[in-house]
Amino acid sequence: MQDTIGIDISKDTFDIHRLSDRRHERFGNDKAGLAALRRWIGKAPVRVVYEATGRYHRDLEAVLGAAAHSLVKVNPTRARRFAQATSQGAKTDRVDAAMLARMGAVLDLDAKPVRSETMHEIRELHVARLALNKDRTACRNRLEAARNRVVLAQLRARLRQVDSQLAQIDTELARLIAEDPALARRQAILLSIPGIGAVTAIAMIVEMPELGTMDPKEAASLAGLAPITRESGKWKGRSKIGGGRRGVRNALYMPALVAIRHNLHFADMYRKLVEAGKPAKLAIAAIMRKLVILANALIRDDRKWTETAP
Incomplete structure (x- = not known):
């Protein structure tokens, strides 16, 4: 990359900072603003660093990705921690844009593939499905306590609507x-793994598009299922899991329980861990980690799971 650019994204504007000449500009977060931004950056490929901001960065990715720039989307928490580590206390749109440009250069952040329009739609549907599931659980809980016939009728109508x-x-x-052969193949591989159903497969496709491109440790770490060692001097604390993609962990909990109950390979693994004195939750987390590592390996090798060659 010839240069690094940081972009702070808000609902109405883009604040831009170019590292080479420390120049700052602001453009509107609309079609005209994106066209002006593309002209300002120029044709030479640059590294573009920005925070994940939901729908507000979607059009930016499409325009700059089509112009062959290297796009680096960073977690806002990670960006804030970088700012704190560099003693950057101020927080404005202009300061944040400069901080993102510096972060990309100092850490030499690699570009990630931009989501396709199909993946954007799948993710949006997946998020909507999670919200509807929460609504259904809330309605069912309220239905158990409700006594008034009007309230009961409304809750039952809402449940029917949510199900629809x-x-x-x-x-x-x-x-x-089904319309995307690559996604259809990925889903078929995931569905072949014991315990993983259609909903979990979608969650893994959405939350971990990197599956198939990592080594086992990277896959476990990205899912937040790799044990984190806690030691200092003579003190040794318990290792624990954390960080990573919470959505993947949430999606894999029930499949892990199903795999333990209905698959001999995972049941035997779980039994050995418990017999060795490991807590049940730790053993379940180990099964979840095994599922992620297995999914990564199968997608990498483009093959389905079989009983004889897991």
Whole structure:
């Protein structure tokens, strides 16, 4: 890369900082602003560093990705910690843009593939499905305590509506994946793994698009399932898991329980851990880690899981 550019994204504007000449500009977060931003950056490929901001960075990715720039999307928490580590206490749009440019250069951040439009739609549907599931759980809980006939009727109507909307989302997800051969193959591989169903497969596709490109330790760490050692001098604390992609961990908990109950390989692994004195939750986390590592290996090798060659 010839240069690094930091972009602070808000609902209405983009604040830009170019590291080479420390120049700052502001453009509107709209079609005209994106066109002006593309002209300002120029044709030479540059590293563009920006924070994940939901729908507000989606058009930016499409425009700059099409112009062959290297896009680096960073976690806002990680960016804030970098600012704190460099004693940057101020926080404005202009300061944040400069901090992101410096972060990309100092850490030599690598570009990541931009999500396709299909993946954007699948992710949006997946997030909507998670919200509907929360609504359904809340309605069921309220239904158990409700006594008034009007309230009961409304809650039952809401449950029927949620079930209908979930069915619509599942149908649309199935259509989108079926229309993309690469995604359809990835889903088929994931569904072959014991315990992983359609909902979990979608969650893994959305939350860990990197599956198939990492080594086992990287896959476990990205999912937040790699044990974190805690030692200092003579003190040794318990290792624990954390960080990573919480959505993947949440999605894998029930599949791990199903795999333990219905698959001999995972059941035997779980039993040995418990017999060795490991807590049940730790043993379940180990099964979850095994599922992620297995999914990564199978997608990498483009093959389905089999009983004889897991």
